[in-house]
Every structure is written in structure tokens, then in C-alpha cells.
Amino acid sequence: MDANEIIERRACISGIGQSDIARRLNRDPLELTLDACLAAIDDAGLKVEDIDGLSTYPGLGGPVGFSGAGAVSVHDALRLELDWYDSGIETSGQLGSVIKACLAVAAGLASHVLCFRSVWEGSAQGEKGRSAVMPGGDGRGASRAPSGFMEWTLPFSAPSAAIWVSMFAKRHFHLYGTTREQLAQIAINARANAAHNPKAIYTEPMTLDDYFAARMISEPFCLFDCDVPCDGATAFVISRIERAADLRHPPIRVEAVGTALHGRPSWDQFDDLSTMGTRDAGAHLWRRTDLKPSDVDLAELYDGFSFLTLSWLEGLGLCPVGESGPFVEDGKRIARDGVLPLNTNGGQLSGGRLHGYGYLHEAVVQLRGDGGARQIAKSNPQVAIAAAGGGNTCGCMLLTRE
Amino acid sequence: MSRAEVPFRLLPELGGSSHFFWTSGERGELMFLHCQDCGCWIHPPQPICPRDHSKNLKPDVVSGRALVHTFTINHQPWMPGPELPYVVAIVTIEEDPSVRLMTNLVNVEPGDVEIGMPVRAVFEYHADEDGDVWIPLFEPDPERS
Numbered sequence: 143m144d145a146n147e148i149i150e151r152r153a154c155i156s157g158i159g160q161s162d163i164a165r166r167l168n169r170d171p172l173e174l175t176l177d178a179c180l181a182a183i184d185d186a187g188l189k190v191e192d193i194d195g196l197s198t199y200p201g202l203g204g205p206v207g208f209s210g211a212g213a214v215s216v217h218d219a220l221r222l223e224l225d226w227y228d229s230g231i232e233t234s235g236q237l238g239s240v241i242k243a244c245l246a247v248a249a250g251l252a253s254h255v256l257c258f259r260s261v262w263e264g265s266a267q268g269e270k271g272r273s274a275v276m277p278g279g280d281g282r283g284a285s286r287a288p289s290g291f292m293e294w295t296l297p298f299s300a301p302s303a304a305i306w307v308s309m310f311a312k313r314h315f316h317l318y319g320t321t322r323e324q325l326a327q328i329a330i331n332a333r334a335n336a337a338h339n340p341k342a343i344y345t346e347p348m349t350l351d352d353y354f355a356a357r358m359i360s361e362p363f364c365l366f367d368c369d370v371p372c373d374g375a376t377a378f379v380i381s382r383i384e385r386a387a388d389l390r391h392p393p394i395r396v397e398a399v400g401t402a403l404h405g406r407p408s409w410d411q412f413d414d415l416s417t418m419g420t421r422d423a424g425a426h427l428w429r430r431t432d433l434k435p436s437d438v439d440l441a442e443l444y445d446g447f448s449f450l451t452l453s454w455l456e457g458l459g460l461c462p463v464g465e466s467g468p469f470v471e472d473g474k475r476i477a478r479d480g481v482l483p484l485n486t487n488g489g490q491l492s493g494g495r496l497h498g499y500g501y502l503h504e505a506v507v508q509l510r511g512d513g514g515a516r517q518i519a520k521s522n523p524q525v526a527i528a529a530a531g532g533g534n535t536c537g538c539m540l541l542t543r544e
Numbered sequence: 545m546s547r548a549e550v551p552f553r554l555l556p557e558l559g560g561s562s563h564f565f566w567t568s569g570e571r572g573e574l575m576f577l578h579c580q581d582c583g584c585w586i587h588p589p590q591p592i593c594p595r596d597h598s599k600n601l602k603p604d605v606v607s608g609r610a611l612v613h614t615f616t617i618n619h620q621p622w623m624p625g626p627e628l629p630y631v632v633a634i635v636t637i638e639e640d641p642s643v644r645l646m647t648n649l650v651n652v653e654p655g656d657v658e659i660g661m662p663v664r665a666v667f668e669y670h671a672d673e674d675g676d677v678w679i680p681l682f683e684p685d686p687e688r689s
């Protein structure tokens with residue numbers, strides 16, 4: 143492919159920002175969102191009036207707490223004057239919204255696009271947990287399953303992605319001999335890294351015994367295979383590369399993105415339940431670069447459920463198909479001093495369910511060398527992958543430092 | 545299945561193109577949409593055949609025989625429903641293994657479920673003022689075990 147056609151390379155990440163993050167903040171989610179947005183703009187060395195584009199995932203809607211603010215709220219609160227804006231959930235995972243921003247600046251529709259993702263699931267669910275926001279669950283009545291995908295899950299008491307993803311994991315276990323001991327390493331590694339992230343939710347050390355003592359959710363997933371709902375917001379500024387030269391930080395370049403989905407867009411009808419859309423998005427990314435999986439210095443891979451990280455490792459070719467279990471087995475390869483440091487901020491399993499944007503934020507922190515106590519051991523990292531989503535909604539970005 | 549054993553279920557809307565699917569259990573039959581031109585089984589229902597784009601589609605009865613493609617034993621009380629733990633499975637129908645159905649496995653100990661297990665459809669009747677529903681569940685098939 144002609145490198146001139148890889149137009150995402152005309153985009154870079156110039157600023158990153160995060161709000162306070164906690165299990166429950168009970169603060170206005172728009173306030174958290176704006177905290178993150180202003181932090182990202184300031185981090186870039188820009189002013190609010192420099193922002194001429196806006197992108198977010200998922201926009202308003204979804205279960206209570208799933209979205210802290212839509213594009214319109216932020217647009218108006220900051221009195222932005224926009225040349226381009228976009229919002230929506232039907233895209234290549236949560237990072238699809240950032241990828242669209244890259245394409246917008248590459249196409250010249252805007253110069254500096256503000257991207258944000260905001261959640262307040264912790265406060266919304268309160269003490270009752272996820273059941274509080276489930277259709278038919280506590281507190282929210284629903285007399286009938288709605289049409290669409292949920293029509294084929296709710297009558298069978300299968301309302302949660304925990305159930306759907308656990309069945310992918312079960313299939314993987316069956317075909318490749320993957321074990322819960324291997325899966326546990328994703329959770330244990332995340333917890334070890336979270337100990338060095340001041341914003342992480344869970345920071346107490348976790349042992350394999352702790353993991354096996356946790357209550358079962360949907361086999362093979364126990365509680366520690368599922369991410370922790372929280373309140374918080376993350377934001378980025380995506381800039382056209384020639385507009386980033388004089389900004390506060392050296393730009394983090396976008397080498398290639400992966401957005402493909404070739405299997406059916408369905409959790410149960412997807413063509414191969416031992417893999418996911420991670421397969422398609424991962425292959426797509428590598429078709430757009432001369433870099434190889436062996437060039438990757440660190441990986442921040444979605445862990446809304448632990449198995450999704452295994453799926454991304456295979457989908458991105460960071461290990462052979464079917465071998466993600468042995469790859470993570472003793473935890474050494476994926477530790478901060480390993481060959482492929484993974485989810486260095488604690489991921490969503492221990493860091494908090496910031497829903498996709500946390501991985502990209504952490505990739506930038508590490509590439510800048512700003513990880514502090516959690517900075518990876520290898521010096522001068524040059525290449526990072528951030529990947530978000532799973533099942534039938536997947537997107538990934540390959541980043542490089544100048 | 546006696547009425548006393550029937551758990552709460554969030555029943556489907558019956559107004560759309562899937563009405564046949566949720567009511568054919570009254571006759572003890574499992575049905576899927578079937579292209580009358582190319583023979584493709586289609587699930588969930590849609591207005592045209594995904595293979596030849598024919599609109600000549602109608603629901604046809606299948607054998608009800610299926611294989612467990614994957615499953616989970618669910619322990620978490622997400623919503624009112626069957627007694628915990630219960631088995632959620634994805635089964636593939638005998639007529640076309642690419643057609644899958646999420647369902648519950650019944651009349652089996654959760655610990656006895658295996659991938660590849662032959663199962664057959666059974667129907668759980670729900671009387672409802674908005675329209676009666678027959679939920680297709682699956683149980684081990686003694687004729688193929």
C-alpha cells in the first residue's frame with residue numbers, strides 16, 4: 143500500500159487529559175467530562191478557541207451511567223466553534239471515535255479535534271450493582287424484551303456481555319486448552335500495575351489464591367475477570383501533524399489504525415466464536431504499516447473482561463492464534479519489565495471501566511516516558527498499541543513517538 | 545414442564561417479523577426463516593435472503609435437533625429468571641450449523657453439559673395478555689447421546 147494513502151499518519155495525539163476517577167464520585171458527569179476536556183486542551187498547549195472539531199463515543203443514550211455527556215453538551219458548555227463534529231455508538235469500538243477524528247484532521251475538515259469518553263456507571267448503579275441498570279433488573283421495569291439483538295438474549299436471562307463473552311472464552315478453552323490459571327494472569331498483572339497508578343480503583347495486591355477465591359459470575363469468569371464500573375472521563379486532542387510542531391509535547395504519531403469487521407456484526411452469529419472482531423481489526427491494522435508485531439514495545443489492550451485481552455493478543459498477532467494462554471502463563475512476558483508490557487495502568491479490571499479511552503491515554507503516557515512508578519522497564523519505548531472493544535465492535539491504533 | 549416450574553422471563557415483542565419464531569412452539573415446532581429459492585436458513589429474520597437477495601422467504605419447520613456450540617454456567621443474578629446457577633448456551637441447528645441460537649439448557653445438571661452435546665428443542669409456555677409465547681429451550685437428546 144502506498145504510504146501516502148495511510149492518511150491517519152497526517153494525525154497525531156497532541157494532548158491527553160483525565161478527570162478524577164473513583165468508584166463513585168456522585169458528581170455531575172458533565173463536570174467530569176469538562177474537567178478531562180480542559181485538561182487535554184491544556185496538556186496540548188492549546189486554548190479552547192483553538193479547538194475546531196469534536197468527537198465522542200457513544201453520544202447520549204444507553205443504560206444509565208453509560209454516557210456522561212453527549213457531543214452537544216460539551217460543544218455548548220465550552221462555546222466551541224466547530225468545523226467538524228461526530229458522535230455515535232455504531233463504530234469500530236470506543237476508539238472508533240478517535241479514529242474518525244484522525245480522519246477528519248487528515249482530510250482537512252479540522253485542525254484540532256477534541257475527543258472524549260465519559261462514564262458514571264459507578265454512581266448510577268449505586269449499591270445494587272449492575273442489576274440496577276439491567277432491563278428487567280432491580281429498579282428499572284421492562285415488560286418486554288426490545289427487538290434487535292436483545293430480543294435473542296433477554297428471554298434466556300442472558301442480558302450481560304459477561305455471559306456473551308464467557309461463551310467465547312469457553313469455546314477458546316475447549317479448542318486450545320486455555321485455563322483459568324492463564325486467564326487469571328490478565329487480572330493479576332492489571333492489579334500489580336494499578337498499584338502504581340494513583341487514579342486506579344483497586345490497588346491491593348492480588349494472588350492466584352485471591353483470584354480463585356472470588357465468586358463466580360459466568361463460567362469461566364469470576365468477579366476478577368470483569369472490569370469495575372466507575373465514574374470518570376478521558377479526553378484527547380487529535381491534531382493535524384503540521385499543526386502540532388510547536389505544541390507543548392512532542393506529538394505521538396498515528397502509524398496505522400484497524401477498523402475492519404468481516405464477521406457478522408453479532409455476538410452469537412459471528413463466524414468463529416473462538417476469535418472475535420479483534421481478528422479483523424488487528425489484521426487490518428497490520429495491512430497499513432511496514433511495522434511488525436515484534437516492533438511493539440507495549441500494548442494497552444481492552445480488558446472489560448479478561449478474555450478480551452487474550453483475544454486482542456491473538457487478533458493483533460502479538461502471539462499465535464490459540465496461544466494467548468501460554469503467552470501470558472507466568473505473567474513475566476506481560477509485566478512492566480517483560481517483553482510486552484500489558485495494561486500498564488491497571489486496565490479496566492483494576493484501574494476502572496473508563497471504557498476504551500483509558501488504553502489510549504496510558505499508551506501516550508508510556509510513549510512520553512511519563513509513567514513515573516509504573517513506567518515500563520525498557521528505555522525509550524517507540525511503538526505502542528492501543529486497542530478497545532471486543533466481540534463485534536473493535537478498533538485499534540498503532541502509535542509511534544517521533 | 546408444569547406451570548409451577550416456569551420461571552420469570554422477559555418475553556419478546558410479538559409484533560414484528562419474529563412472531564412465528566416465538567409462537568410455533570404451540571405446535572411443538574421450531575421454525576426458522578428459509579429462502580424458498582436458494583435454501584438458505586436465515587436468523588434472525590430479515591426482509592431478504594443474505595445469499596441471493598430473494599424476497600421469497602417463509603418460515604419452515606426444522607427438526608429441533610441441535611449441538612451445543614458453547615455455553616456458560618451463569619451464577620450472577622442479573623435479573624429475575626431461572627434458579628441459579630443456570631446454563632446459557634449457543635446451539636447450532638442440525639439443518640445448518642451456521643445458524644445459531646442463544647438459549648438455556650434444561651433437564652440437565654449444569655456440570656454435565658459439554659460442548660458438542662446433542663440437544664433437542666423443548667418449549668416453555670408463557671401465557672401473557674399481550675400474546676402467548678413459547679420459549680425454545682434445549683435438553684439432552686436421548687436418541688443421539
